Amino acid sequence: MNKKDITLVIADDHPMLLKGLNDELQSNGYNIIGQASNGIQALEVILKLQPQIALLDIDMPILTGFEVIKMAREKGSKTKFIILSFHKESYYIVQAKTFQIDGYLLKEDTFFEIEHCIIQVLNGHIYFSKSIDDQPINLASEELRRLKLLTLSESKILKLIAQEISNQDIADSLSLSIRTIEKHRSNIIEKLSLKKENNTLTNWALVNRSIILSR
Amino acid sequence: MNKKDITLVIADDHPMLLKGLNDELQSNGYNIIGQASNGIQALEVILKLQPQIALLDIDMPILTGFEVIKMAREKGSKTKFIILSFHKESYYIVQAKTFQIDGYLLKEDTFFEIEHCIIQVLNGHIYFSKSIDDQPINLASEELRRLKLLTLSESKILKLIAQEISNQDIADSLSLSIRTIEKHRSNIIEKLSLKKENNTLTNWALVNRSIILSR
DNA sequence: TTCTAAATAAGTGCTAACACGTAATTATTA
DNA sequence: TAATAATTACGTGTTAGCACTTATTTAGAA
Numbered sequence: 053m054n055k056k057d058i059t060l061v062i063a064d065d066h067p068m069l070l071k072g073l074n075d076e077l078q079s080n081g082y083n084i085i086g087q088a089s090n091g092i093q094a095l096e097v098i099l100k101l102q103p104q105i106a107l108l109d110i111d112m113p114i115l116t117g118f119e120v121i122k123m124a125r126e127k128g129s130k131t132k133f134i135i136l137s138f139h140k141e142s143y144y145i146v147q148a149k150t151f152q153i154d155g156y157l158l159k160e161d162t163f164f165e166i167e168h169c170i171i172q173v174l175n176g177h178i179y180f181s182k183s184i185d186d187q188p189i190n191l192a193s194e195e196l197r198r199l200k201l202l203t204l205s206e207s208k209i210l211k212l213i214a215q216e217i218s219n220q221d222i223a224d225s226l227s228l229s230i231r232t233i234e235k236h237r238s239n240i241i242e243k244l245s246l247k248k249e250n251n252t253l254t255n256w257a258l259v260n261r262s263i264i265l266s267r
Numbered sequence: 268m269n270k271k272d273i274t275l276v277i278a279d280d281h282p283m284l285l286k287g288l289n290d291e292l293q294s295n296g297y298n299i300i301g302q303a304s305n306g307i308q309a310l311e312v313i314l315k316l317q318p319q320i321a322l323l324d325i326d327m328p329i330l331t332g333f334e335v336i337k338m339a340r341e342k343g344s345k346t347k348f349i350i351l352s353f354h355k356e357s358y359y360i361v362q363a364k365t366f367q368i369d370g371y372l373l374k375e376d377t378f379f380e381i382e383h384c385i386i387q388v389l390n391g392h393i394y395f396s397k398s399i400d401d402q403p404i405n406l407a408s409e410e411l412r413r414l415k416l417l418t419l420s421e422s423k424i425l426k427l428i429a430q431e432i433s434n435q436d437i438a439d440s441l442s443l444s445i446r447t448i449e450k451h452r453s454n455i456i457e458k459l460s461l462k463k464e465n466n467t468l469t470n471w472a473l474v475n476r477s478i479i480l481s482r
Numbered sequence: 483t484t485c486t487a488a489a490t491a492a493g494t495g496c497t498a499a500c501a502c503g504t505a506a507t508t509a510t511t512a
Numbered sequence: 513t514a515a516t517a518a519t520t521a522c523g524t525g526t527t528a529g530c531a532c533t534t535a536t537t538t539a540g541a542a
Contacts, residue, residue: 229491252529253529258470434498450519451519453501464528466529
């Protein structure tokens with residue numbers, strides 16, 4: 053495929069970065085059909101122009117990159133999405149993987165890395181920046197994979213925990229003893245293989261809140 | 268003064284941003300005599316080329332922008348410094364003013380704002396981005412507003428809390444008493460007006476993790 | 483029907499976070 | 513210089529979550 057046949061939309065709320073990305077891509081022969089400097093603008097441009105690839109920042113005004121992707125897909129968009137972010141923390145990477153986003157780049161990456169990612173994604177592969185340390189991601193993903201091991205009651209309780217509801221309140225709302233809830237918590241901790249720390253389950257549930265609540 | 272007589276050095280560890288800035292400045296007739304992608308490189312280039320103005324990122328590898336400025340001045344550099352940063356929090360601004368830095372821009376600023384700043388600084392004025400004072404709508408949430416109330420120490424500790432580091436470990440890493448950390452936590456809770464619940468601060472920090480860590 | 487998994491519940495002890503107070507030492511600023 | 517804010521630190525008590533264990537009832541599978 054010729055580079056000029058690859059349609060791209062790019063979105064970032066930092067004008068200089070947007071310009072740098074635009075110039076570098078264009079001078080390398082890519083066809084940038086749209087730009088945006090906030091989330092809602094990005095969503096509109098993507099839905100209207102239906103590019104093959106959209107390169108999105110996460111932290112944008114009005115809508116985050118993740119929200120744009122979710123909404124674009126709900127509207128039936130076939131665009132492939134690449135996140136371009138400052139964040140290399142596992143929290144973001146896990147979220148990107150959960151959303152099944154096609155690519156994840158860091159703003160510290162060179163153009164070489166960006167171009168490589170675009171090509172990989174166009175060929176149907178998933179590509180995450182080489183600069184991301186895979187270790188914690190795999191650990192976190194492993195825990196998410198284990199979510200499937202939970203029974204119905206355990207899942208229900210986990211959702212309540214992720215909403216910062218105390219054992220006592222969970223017990224009350226489900227008309228169960230607080231000891232039952234405690235036992236469920238123990239079982240959940242064991243199934244997810246969480247480290248034995250104070251409030252380990254609550255902490256883990258809050259960090260992975262969006263994933264738990266979206267299930 | 269003609270634009271092409273204005274000598275500039277720019278430094279940022281994000282290649283795309285550096286390119287965007289370079290292209291935009293050059294196509295507007297400015298004379299960029301040097302670039303750098305980390306702190307030590309920036310320092311070398313500034314000392315060697317002695318530009319009239321250096322545009323520096325704060326968060327760079329090896330040396331921060333502030334450190335570069337301090338060291339360049341200690342070596343007798345007459346260069347005027349403009350910080351180009353993501354941070355609009357008061358403590359960064361205060362730090363910039365304490366260092367008597369000539370200009371402070373945000374990466375969300377347009378080229379118009381950047382150019383205006385360069386001109387002001389060249390004329391011996393101090394110029395801080397217009398976006399710093401007016402509260403941006405997209406970030407005007409109550410929580411973020413209250414985050415501004417925190418002191419430097421409190422912010423530092425809050426970031427560690429958001430990374431699930433215990434009081435004891437925070438105390439150890441900062442060489443402080445655990446009681447000091449506890450006191451800071453109490454103060455943070457009060458400043459943020461969090462509800463009086465068990466682990467209320469940890470929970471809040473984890474829920475708002477991305478906001479806290481991106482600051 | 484027997485076996486197993488899930489759901490229910492309780493005993494007992496430990497720990498980190500937090501409430502609420504006091505107070506000394508530094509910075510900062512008016 | 514005086515007043516204020518920030519940082520440091522300790523005392524004492526409370527609580528929610530968790531470890532580790534035992535045990536009954538219910539429901540589904542072999």
